Amino acid sequence: MTEGAVDALIERMLAGDRRALARLITRVENRDTDLPRLMQGIHGHTGRAYTVGITGPPGAGKSTLGDRLIAALRRDGASVAVIAVDPTSPFTGGAVLGDRIRMQAHTLDPDVFIRSMATRGNLGGLARATADVQKLLDAFGFAWVLIETVGVGQTELDIVRLADTTVVVLVPESGDAIQTMKAGLLEVADVFVVNKADREGALRLVAELRHMVHLHRESQQASRDLDWEVPILTTQAVHDAGVAELLAAVRGHRAALEASGALARRRQARRARELRALILAELRREVDRALGAGGPLEAMLADVEAGRVDAHTAIRAIVDRLRFPETAR
Numbered sequence: 001m002t003e004g005a006v007d008a009l010i011e012r013m014l015a016g017d018r019r020a021l022a023r024l025i026t027r028v029e030n031r032d033t034d035l036p037r038l039m040q041g042i043h044g045h046t047g048r049a050y051t052v053g054i055t056g057p058p059g060a061g062k063s064t065l066g067d068r069l070i071a072a073l074r075r076d077g078a079s080v081a082v083i084a085v086d087p088t089s090p091f092t093g094g095a096v097l098g099d100r101i102r103m104q105a106h107t108l109d110p111d112v113f114i115r116s117m118a119t120r121g122n123l124g125g126l127a128r129a130t131a132d133v134q135k136l137l138d139a140f141g142f143a144w145v146l147i148e149t150v151g152v153g154q155t156e157l158d159i160v161r162l163a164d165t166t167v168v169v170l171v172p173e174s175g176d177a178i179q180t181m182k183a184g185l186l187e188v189a190d191v192f193v194v195n196k197a198d199r200e201g202a203l204r205l206v207a208e209l210r211h212m213v214h215l216h217r218e219s220q221q222a223s224r225d226l227d228w229e230v231p232i233l234t235t236q237a238v239h240d241a242g243v244a245e246l247l248a249a250v251r252g253h254r255a256a257l258e259a260s261g262a263l264a265r266r267r268q269a270r271r272a273r274e275l276r277a278l279i280l281a282e283l284r285r286e287v288d289r290a291l292g293a294g295g296p297l298e299a300m301l302a303d304v305e306a307g308r309v310d311a312h313t314a315i316r317a318i319v320d321r322l323r324f325p326e327t328a329r
Contacts, residue, residue, distance in 0.1 A: 001027075006034045010041040013140060018113065021140050025115060028132045039132060045139035047267070049081075052250055053163030055149040055188065060169040061195040062148050064237040065246075070106050072247045073144055079111040081142040083133055085150050086116055113142065131162055131274065160188045161273060164263060165253045167191045167246070172201035186216045189230055191249045197234035197242070206232050226262040228253060296321065
């Protein structure tokens, strides 16, 4: 696509064209070569949406809870976009579950936009393009962006780096599994929700979470950037029970972030992390190209493979060759 065509598509999207938005999201997911120009074109229109992450183990009812949150936000007149990240189909490369199916009640609402995204093998619970898609939805003008992750575990906690408020959804049966992932959960959660709370074990799980949150709060008192005690709520999403209280907790967390300045600080840190990640990704591509270009780096690789040079000596030589002038010794 030419630069003019990309600019025209951005202009249509910013004017409220949902088809243009969908086409741009596809380009972002495919990591097209015009991605830098696209992100530059929307940069000045971002920073207005509030992002809520919804994570938790498979079967916790994240999609149903997200559906009820959409309805609650729409009753308040707010526009909502949803990024539902699903496992990748080994046959099509697309999203396996397709959370839009579980949110069909909102598909005809012009102030709701739902997009399922496949992880495409990316770890961390999110698709690689999630952050850029979030920016597109922000630039389009949605007031709220909900991001539902694939699941949660010790390696699936990327949502905390993207969401302003992270809701961790558990079910009574999570009691045993929580021991293996509680450290990560405590770092991630701004709000805990025990969904399907009519099941046996719900009260026991709530009590356990309260104990964990209290101990964690005491141990992290000096390092926290926000004076916020993580609430533990109960819901029955299929019956819309407890959803109003959940939305109130999310709004309370937002208000606390804004009043303390923590929201601005967290978003600054997010932008810095993004730049570092892009630098590392670009350097990795440059190294891969250099190793296959028949030059000195490829020769160094051949020496290591043949055992003529050890890997530590080789990496020092490679780093010295790649070193930026201002950091050279």
